[in-house]
Amino acid sequence: MSQALSTDVLIVGGGVAGLWLNARLRRQGFATLLLERASLGGGQSVKSQGIIHGGAKYALHGALTGASEAIADMPRRWREALAGNGEVDLAGVRLLSDAHYLWSPGSLAGNITSFFASKAVRGRVDQVKGEQLPSALQHPQFRGKVYRLAELVLDVPSLIKRLAELSADGLLAASSIEPLREHDELVGLVVDGREIRAQRIVLSAGQGNAQLLATLGLQQPAQQQRPLHMVLVKGPMLKPLYAHCLGAGPKPRVTVTTHPAGDGEWVWYLGGDLAEADGVARDEAAQIKAAQKEMADLLPWVDLTAAHWSTLRVERAEPAQSGLVRPDNAFLVDQGSLLVGWPTKLALAPDFADRVLAALDRDGIQPRSYPPLPPLPQPPLATAAWEDMR
Numbered sequence: 279m280s281q282a283l284s285t286d287v288l289i290v291g292g293g294v295a296g297l298w299l300n301a302r303l304r305r306q307g308f309a310t311l312l313l314e315r316a317s318l319g320g321g322q323s324v325k326s327q328g329i330i331h332g333g334a335k336y337a338l339h340g341a342l343t344g345a346s347e348a349i350a351d352m353p354r355r356w357r358e359a360l361a362g363n364g365e366v367d368l369a370g371v372r373l374l375s376d377a378h379y380l381w382s383p384g385s386l387a388g389n390i391t392s393f394f395a396s397k398a399v400r401g402r403v404d405q406v407k408g409e410q411l412p413s414a415l416q417h418p419q420f421r422g423k424v425y426r427l428a429e430l431v432l433d434v435p436s437l438i439k440r441l442a443e444l445s446a447d448g449l450l451a452a453s454s455i456e457p458l459r460e461h462d463e464l465v466g467l468v469v470d471g472r473e474i475r476a477q478r479i480v481l482s483a484g485q486g487n488a489q490l491l492a493t494l495g496l497q498q499p500a501q502q503q504r505p506l507h508m509v510l511v512k513g514p515m516l517k518p519l520y521a522h523c524l525g526a527g528p529k530p531r532v533t534v535t536t537h538p539a540g541d542g543e544w545v546w547y548l549g550g551d552l553a554e555a556d557g558v559a560r561d562e563a564a565q566i567k568a569a570q571k572e573m574a575d576l577l578p579w580v581d582l583t584a585a586h587w588s589t590l591r592v593e594r595a596e597p598a599q600s601g602l603v604r605p606d607n608a609f610l611v612d613q614g615s616l617l618v619g620w621p622t623k624l625a626l627a628p629d630f631a632d633r634v635l636a637a638l639d640r641d642g643i644q645p646r647s648y649p650p651l652p653p654l655p656q657p658p659l660a661t662a663a664w665e666d667m668r
Contacts, residue, residue: 288476291483297441319438320660372433
């Protein structure tokens, strides 16, 4: 048996939510250890578009929803962290865009004007024109309307790297994870033969939560998965664009974010309605064809003839909801010493940490003193999908 370890909080899952929680707990004096079976951020996190939503996306029908209200304060909290004076210190994380935009093609310009004139979003957005437009929309053929949202877009790989730095020696690459019980109570986990005891265990492994719960002999909370079929477009002709394109329905027709590849080229990462129901049903060739048609319709002045196209399938994991809807907030439920949760969205990582801290406070969990951690095998950082494009 390897050396036994003890800590205040044992976190399983090294996505942005788990890493943010780990950094925040450590800043408050808790001893922590985070386990990751694969790569840090390698699940949903590194496949995210990096948008720190403020809620406008969820009010496209002109009325505020639970989702829009729950997420409204997230941009402020993330901005404070990026400035180095927030609840975690994200100074040095690359900011791709200080704003996200919403644009309508000319045929829907009247709809977007009515939408942003509504009380639901008044004060959250500003219309932009001329040189204020995103560079990809600064073309004589563009006839739509564009609004600047008080949101931001982050380079997720640099975010993962910074959060890993804040975890210091508290990371452990884990292959085998089994429950550690005493008198039928969960007191820790056995990780690759090493006993690790903790006051509380937090499962924040996204899609991996289902397997972890099964390993612990638990069926609840149940998990749902909502698939996406994202599209990546890479080429030297691309200009940065961070925007939702308004469609006829309540969801963005397409959401575009732009990411830097290691070879100096830009990659457009396409989500929104394009990547959902119909997109999930298409194979890669059909999905690329559909995306090419969308880009030709929406941005006909952008020459994509030399672009390289590929797709990426993503499984969003969340607590099970009726009708597979997305929960409004981060989710957390506790079962004795075990806390199980999903952030439900990258932007809600601070909300997830709030809920864990509230549970610790409610239960009177306080930091204790432990021997220093020995050198531990470290999980690698995830690599963005566009780095594999050729």
